[in-house]
Amino acid sequence: MDIVAMKRRGERIAALTAYDYTSAQMIDAAGVPFILIGDTLGMVVQGQDTTLPVTLDQIIYHSQMVARGSQRALLVGDMPFMSYQVSVEDALRNSARLLTEGKVGAVKIEGGASIAPTIERLVNVGIPVCGHLGFTPQSVHAMGGPRIQGKEPSAAASLVADAKALEAAGAFAIVLELVPATVAQEISRRVSIPTIGIGAGPHCDGEVQVFHDLFGLYSDLKPRHTRRYLKVAEDIASATRQFIRDVSEGTFPGAEQTSDLGAEAKERFRALLTV
Structure with a gap:
């Protein structure tokens, strides 16, 4: 699925997470064009407090299951914490494993301009990369929890600059998480690649949601940025x-x-x- 072409055509992009064969099969058959095997599996599948304990082997394992259940969607695998930050060589090696063993079509990496050289190197060897700006869950402790990012004008301008840096490095899309709507709108207007929002308002080129949030697999937790389409837990x-x-x-x-x-x-x- 060519989501870059979808932006050019003015088509909005619906994206969902999936972590196993059954969920992937259902949402792929429904026509979702973008499936993310997110490190959110640490929280919604494993019951962890954060995404940090998730390993590359675990992402690969879940990606393999999703790949068996999907026939048409673009599969994007999250690069977990410390799988790409230590060195470009680590990023190359681990991203290659996720593509070849996990059977995904692209990887997702968190970070702004500082990570752009790594993204450029990955893209240059043929590994498609989706960026991730705003609240980046792998930096949850540094950010003091899941909080809106870019509320101050200078921080908002930095996010725009980061988005431009990721685009220049060759990223094919950018997830914008917990970003003020005006900031997300400006980023979406200023980059040619799709922006996929989550808690970033209605002006992104698409929206990604966590499977368990959207379909009510929790009986209590309901993040503000989601909408319950089902109440499966009940x-x-x-x-x-x-x-x-x-x-x-x-x-x-x-x-x-x-x-x-x-x-x-x-x-x-x-x-x-x-x-």
Whole structure:
């Protein structure tokens, strides 16, 4: 899926995360053009407090499952914490693993102008790179938590400069997370590559959401930047209670869920037990 061409045509880009075969199969069949195997799996799949403990091997493992379930969407794999920051050589080696072993079509890297030389090197060897600006979860401790970035005019101008630097380095798209709407609008206007927002207002070229947020797989947490299209956690809890009742009352399994021997075979079987 060519999302750069989608921006040129003025088509907005819907993106979702996925972490396994089943979720990827469902959203790919629905037509989502961009699937991110995010390091958010550390939080929504593993139950971690942050994305920091996620390893490259884990991202590769989940990417392999998503790749089996997807037929048409662009698959983008998150480069996890410290898989690309130490050296360009690390970034090259680890990005190559994510493409060849994880079967993704591109990688995503957090950071602004300081990471641009690494992005340029990756792009030059044929590795497509999506950038990530604003709140960058791998810097959660340095940023003091998931907070809006670019609220001060100078910080906002720096984000615009960072976006231009990522574009110049060869990034094909930029995720803008927790950025004021006006800042996201200016970035989207000033770069030729797609901007994919999350908590960045309506003026980006597209929007990415976490699978578990969008479909209500949590019973309590609802981030402000998401919209609940389903309440899966509530439905599963209700269905589970019904399942418990059916088993307790002996109504499940029933005849429809049961196979058995024929009458003659039953007789022969029971005769053998008396020998």
